[in-house]
Amino acid sequence: MKGRSVILGQINGLEAAALMVDGQLEDLLIDSSGFAPLPPGAICRAKLGRQMKGQGGVFVDLPEGQTGFLREGKGLRPGDTVICQVAGGAEPGKALPVSLRVLFKSRYAIVTPGAPGLNISRRIRDEETRDGLQALADMVMEGSDMGLILRSACEGTEDGEIVEDIAAMRDLAEAVMADLDGAPELLVDAPTPHEEAWREWAEPAPDEVIEGDFATHGVLDAIEALASPRVDLPGSGYMMIEPTRALVAVDVNTGNDTSPAAALKANIIAARELPRQLRLRGLGGQITIDFAPMPKRDRQALEQQLRAAIKGETETSLAGWTPLGNFEMQRKRDRVARAMLIGGTE
Missing domain, CATH: 2.40.50.140 (Nucleic acid-binding proteins)
Structure with missing residues (x-):
């Protein structure tokens, strides 16, 4: 399966959405409402x-x-x-x-109470387009002390659709932020996986959106692989990703490759792959990586690869190397762990 495909379906009776890029599972959303009464985003x-x-x-x-x-x-x-x-x-x-x-998010806009300012996605680079969007933002948000971010999906979209979207988010934000009377209450539910896929995977636009069985599109096989802690890497290397209550432990191994460059090669491949694996598995918090043994002079090059790999990911900070030679990082827990949701897929 070539290109960028969004597949909407179910896993074990739970609503789910998968993003496949050139046949590889790039992102996965699963309904966690039955496991978490208040899912992330509520x-x-x-x-x-x-x-x-x-x-x-x-x-x-x-x-x-x-x-x-x-x-x-x-x-x-x-x-x-x-x-x-x-x-x-x-x-x-x-x-x-x-x-x-x-944050009040929609496909085209994010309204930010308490953070004033009208901003446009940096991915939109055409100055004429940016000027037009700025004019729309000024018009719709006039008189509001809330902030607004216009997302990259605005590019190429009709002005009327964008205006309607901004206005709806502003009205919702103003109503919710003023609703302070009463006992603890859910005011805005988290989006469903299909809603979030429509909202978050709009840019770049998918080549196709498919509704149906995950098994017929190779998604189920990719999801089943997430149940194993082992992640095979190109060549003979592999890494083990094992979450505990305190942290996520990652162990990188070269396999049967004993060449002088084997460790650095496996470590670089693992660094590039790790953010995707953490995203798909819904893992975050403190992460400790035991890279394959390599000279200290190679650490900077490896760290640069890891820093490039986490660009665009959820909030992640790189703490650096420990005295024992492990690498530590902190990743925001923005999802429910997939192990709780997937179990054994059928």
Whole structure:
């Protein structure tokens, strides 16, 4: 299967969407509402609880009897009501990460309460197009103290459709952010996988959108491979990706290649592949990588490859090398771990 294809279907009875690029699974969205009452992206009214001294945050009461953890608690008091957004998934028994930086996303626009300014995606480079979009943004957002980001999908889209989209997001944002009265409540549900695929995979535009059985398009085989910790790399190398409660451990091996350049070669391939694997598996948090042994002089080149690979990914910071020679990084937990959702595919 060549080109960029969006496939909409189900996995084990759960709504799912897959993005295939030249026959390779590039991204995967699965409905997590049955496993997480408040999936990432849900917007809620919440009530602040006690401050956690030493942890730099505060617990909040969320709807569905859930507990969240908010790091931006400065200036807030216990009992205050806030509008927040679920920022990621959490293991059973742990508080959900939430944020006051609420984003109202659509296909063409992102309205940003508390972050004023009208911005246009850097991917749109044509100056005439940018000027036209700026005029639309100024017109629709006039009188609002909220910010706006026009997404790259705006390029080539009719002005009327963009205006309608911005206006709808502005109206929704203003209504939700003003709804502070009452008990903790879900105000805006997280998008379904099919909705999120339509919203997030619009640019570049897919060559085809297919509705049907994943098995007939090679998606199911790619998903089944995610159940194994082993990821085979080109050549004889491979890496093992094994999540624990504390961190995600990654071990890179050269296999039966004993040539002098085997370690650096396997490590570079692993560095390029790791962000995709973490995205597909829904893994984040602290990640410790045990690269194949190589001279210290090669570390900078490897780190450059890893830095290039994470560009455009979810929020990720590279901490660097430990005294024992491992590499540490931190990736935002913006999804529910796929292992909870996939189980054994059929």
